[in-house]
Amino acid sequence: MSEPLAPGACIGILGGGQLGRMLSVAASRLGLRTHVYDPGANPPAGHVAERVTTADWEDEAALRAFAASVDVITYEFENIPTATLDLLESLRPVRPNRRALAISQDRLTEKDFLTGLGLTTAPYRDVPDRAALAAALAEHGAPAILKTRRLGYDGKGQARIMAPGQAEAALAEMGGADAIFEGFVRFTxxxxxxxxxxxxxxxxxxxxxxxxxxxxxxxxxxxxxxxxxxxxxxxxxxxxxxxxxxxxxxxxxxxxxxxxxxxxxxxxxxxxxxxxxxxxxxxxxxxxxxxxxxxxxxxxxxxxxxxxxxxxxxxxxxxxxxxxxxxxxxxxxxxxxxxxxxxxxxxxxxxxxxxx
Amino acid sequence: MSEPLAPGACIGILGGGQLGRMLSVAASRLGLRTHVYDPGANPPAGHVAERVTTADWEDEAALRAFAASVDVITYEFENIPTATLDLLESLRPVRPNRRALAISQDRLTEKDFLTGLGLTTAPYRDVPDRAALAAALAEHGAPAILKTRRLGYDGKGQARIMAPGQAEAALAEMGGADAIFEGFVRFTxxxxxxxxxxxxxxxxxxxxxxxxxxxxxxxxxxxxxxxxxxxxxxxxxxxxxxxxxxxxxxxxxxxxxxxxxxxxxxxxxxxxxxxxxxxxxxxxxxxxxxxxxxxxxxxxxxxxxxxxxxxxxxxxxxxxxxxxxxxxxxxxxxxxxxxxxxxxxxxxxxxxxxxx
The missing domain is CATH 3.30.470.20 (ATP-grasp fold, B domain)
Structure with missing residues (x-):
């Protein structure tokens, strides 16, 4: 598809929260219809979408039917399971693309990507284990933040380390999830x-x-x-x-x-x-x-x-x-x-x- | 009802055209849901409403179910049949009220109301028959406009009389509907x-x-x-x-x-x-x-x-x-x-x- 979607075309939106809701309203202004896919019942976006599918991210039949009913697929949140994306991508264009999603799903990959572009991020280290955390702390000192690599939002999956003695507790807060160490940035x-x-x-x-x-x-x-x-x-x-x-x-x-x-x-x-x-x-x-x-x-x-x-x-x-x-x-x-x-x-x- | 409707309440909208569509979007911004009632299938407002009823204005069962599902009723067009309103008004508040609707549905009633408030309108005369038209023309002269009293919009149901000889043709254009004579207003x-x-x-x-x-x-x-x-x-x-x-x-x-x-x-x-x-x-x-x-x-x-x-x-x-x-x-x-x-x-x- 390289032609602009014509009025009457349908945009599939993965996720039916407030962002999907406001995306749906915006689509209506351009004469486009929307179909919202969300595992939860009665999603906020459903009040202003033409169609809503309530089904799990693993429901292949529902995903196929959803894709068949739309012209292009977008999303309102970045934590879409990989297998879901694999299937949808094989059926319809998904925008933004896979790489943007993969990078933003993982704080370590994201930081590697950004620094690879020559941009400045907080100092960071992969923390596969306790020893790596100790090394990172020794190198950058406290205060610092330990974050889960994946599935964090609105401050969730984060633990501050104000002094080296808090490292153990912070690691425990990660609950065994892969983590990334971020040095403190003194910003205004x-x-x-x-x-x-x-x-x-x-x-x-x-x-x-x-x-x-x-x-x-x-x-x-x-x-x-x-x-x-x-x-x-x-x-x-x-x-x-x-x-x-x-x-x-x-x-x-x-x-x-x-x-x-x-x-x-x-x-x-x-x-x-x-x-x-x-x-x-x-x-x-x-x-x-x-x-x-x-x-x-x-x-x-x-x-x-x-x-x-x-x-x-x-x-x-x-x-x-x-x-x-x-x-x-x-x-x-x-x-x-x-x-x-x-x-x-x-x-x-x-x-x-x-x-x- | 004197309390403001709380978020989650539902507004019933009679008519599902573009005005109903944009009303529905506005309601969503305030956290209100909408239910659109329209006799036509796939109305534009339906793309952004939570519910749509497709039924005739005379369908009493559909009107009752619609009223039962909403907290207040409004409309996007003024030509709602009287019997429809009678029923809906007995079930839920209808806003704006009946009198506003009745006045705007009939050009003669509307002009009587406006001049009764001391406001200026075009000179006008009721035209129940050919004789009345002749009298109005004799009094106000041409150019003038003959309009149906009811159901006119976007220039429909109107005929210009540029010279007295066109009166007969203008009257014929009314197709037997009640008509009103309006003198020409010279406006900038x-x-x-x-x-x-x-x-x-x-x-x-x-x-x-x-x-x-x-x-x-x-x-x-x-x-x-x-x-x-x-x-x-x-x-x-x-x-x-x-x-x-x-x-x-x-x-x-x-x-x-x-x-x-x-x-x-x-x-x-x-x-x-x-x-x-x-x-x-x-x-x-x-x-x-x-x-x-x-x-x-x-x-x-x-x-x-x-x-x-x-x-x-x-x-x-x-x-x-x-x-x-x-x-x-x-x-x-x-x-x-x-x-x-x-x-x-x-x-x-x-x-x-x-x-x-």
Whole structure:
């Protein structure tokens, strides 16, 4: 497929959470239909998708039927089982591609890839065993962070080592999973670049946003971010370098630490990203439509920002503030249609807009 | 029901065209679900609604099941049969209310209502028969327009009388339907006010947009409209007067002629309106969300405009321009998911944004 998808075509979305939900809405604006695949019943994206399949990632018949019903497949999360991808890739184009997914699924592979491009990451070491952890600590010292190589998100699968004596406990927290040691980066703040690359290789980046986390979960993103003009350009160029190296198609979130010595890449996410939700309020084409445009083979939209925005996540009980938020001026509410508000669960977000 | 609808509640939407589609998307942003009722198969709104009922307006069992599944009912078009409304009103709140619908369904009733409020409309006369038409023509002269009292839209059910000799042909065009005679209004341009009123009586108006029609169909809406500050205020105040008089809940489109002698009300539409589509690109809360907020008993959002916008409808073959439009900067595309592009059929629209 090299022609842009025509209106009426169907995009398959793996994962039916809030990202899939907002992708589905974006697809509808372009006259495209969506089919959401999720193992869980009543996924948030299902409320705004034309079709929903509720089936496990291992259900070959369901996966085949899903693929047969769509023109292209994308995903809202990166931890899709390998066998699932193998099957789907044999049936339909999957965008972004396999390599981006494989790299982002493993923190060690990701760091090797990024440093291989000449980019700076935190100092890191593979930790296959206790001896390797001791060696890494001896080399880089504390504080440091031990992380599982796979399946970590929102601060899960991480243990801080504030002093060498905490190494044993940190290793125990990994629960036997493969781990990676990361030296501490002394940064002033974190920013992220939401970058997109089209099927024809064109690249477009939104203005970097400045992120504040609490308990490992994104709390707010503010645009514009505090960045010197040179840093802004560095951020955009390194994002483009990553996308090009991967022959990437779609939107990627690139998290960066801002340090006195320059930008350090924290991690990449091969999908629309929480820190890009502000684009819904500040741009003619938001990150969700940009991703759909890319995977559908359309030209990328113009991501130019025409307002200042502060995005705030509504996590857990924050959702009880919606009645008050709904009375705030210039505040755009986005709720995800989830049921119970468990602690740490992302229930929605607001975009507070001011003139740019 | 006086409490705002909580996330997870369901809004029933009568009519599944593009307006229902965009209402459904707006509801999803507020965490509300939607159930669309439409007699036609595969309605555009169905692609982004949680549920769709395909049934006739006379299907009492389907109407009862629909009402039972929703918390409040609204509509995307004003020509809902009276018996349908009678039944639904007995089961669930219907917003906007019956009176607004009844008034806008009949051009004569509408004009009587508007002039009764002290507002200016085109000179008009009921035309129950040939003699009445002759009398109206004798009084007001040509040019004039003969319109069916009911079921007219997009220029349908209208016949111009450029000279008295054309009266007979115009009457024949009405096909025996009740008709109304309207004298010609010499106006410089047309604007519309998209006004909203909440359940608690608060009123909020978007900046007036300036409309250009072609062949009776809206072609473009531009904000800001050409209006002197006094005219702008007049437009907003008269819209508020109309909404208050009707104890209205929801969004209404009020079309106005701008004349040297002041504003003349052309017509009102008790629903979201094509001339309000620009709000998707220029405001934190667009007309669709504003309508959902009102009918769900939420506080109205802030309709302040933070960009200049030109909305252009994509009518019939215009949709073939989408590949070119998708390469335009600052152009937001909205397609409606309709099948064949028949002449005169609204297939989508674009919002071209510039900094305000």
């Amino acid at each position: 703040h974190e920013v992220s670049v939401i970058a997109a690359r089209g099927l024809n290789g064109e690249v477009s980046c939104y203005d970097p946003g400045e992120n504040v986390h609490e308990d490992g979960i994104l709390r707010t993103t503010t645009v514009p971010a505090r960045l010197a003009p040179g840093q802004h350009m560095d951020a955009v160029l390194l994002a483009g370098k990553i996308l090009n190296a991967l022959d990437y198609v779609g939107v990627m979130g690139v998290e960066l630490f801002v340090t006195p010595k320059g930008l350090v890449v924290n991690e990449i996410a091969p999908r629309v990203h929480n820190s890009g939700h502000w684009t819904q309020a500040g741009c003619a084409v938001d990150q969700f439509e940009q991703h759909i445009r890319a995977v559908a083979g359309w030209p990328l939209g113009n991501g130019q920002r025409y307002a200042d925005v502060v995005m705030e996540n509504l996590i857990g009980d924050d959702v009880d503030r919606v009645p008050a938020l709904s009375r705030e001026a210039d505040t755009q509410i986005h709720l995800y249609g989830k049921g119970a508000a468990r602690p740490g669960r992302k229930m929605g977000h607001v975009n507070r807009v001011s003139r740019g | 341009h047309e604007v519309s006010v998209i006004a909203a009123r909440g359940l608690n009586g608060e009123v909020s108006c978007y900046d007036p947009g300036e409309n250009v029609h072609e062949d009776g169909i809206l072609r473009t809406t531009t904000v800001p409209a050409r209006l002197a500050p006094g005219q702008h205020m007049d437009a907003v105040l008269l819209a508020g007067k109309i909404l208050n008089a009707l104890d209205y809940v929801g969004v209404m489109g009020v079309e106005l002629f701008v004349t040297p002698k002041g504003l003349v009300v052309n017509e009102i539409a008790p629903r979201v309106h094509n001339s309000g589509h620009w709000t998707q690109a220029g405001c934190a809360v667009d007309q669709f969300e504003q309508h959902i907020r009102a009918v769900a008993g939420w506080p109205l959002g802030n309709g302040q405009r933070y960009a200049d916008v030109v909305m252009e409808n994509l009518i019939g073959d215009d949709v073939d321009r989408v590949p070119a439009l998708s390469r335009e900067a600052d152009t937001q595309i909205h397609l409606y998911g309709k099948g064949a592009a028949r002449p005169g059929r609204k297939m989508g629209h674009v919002n071209r944004v510039s900094r305000g």
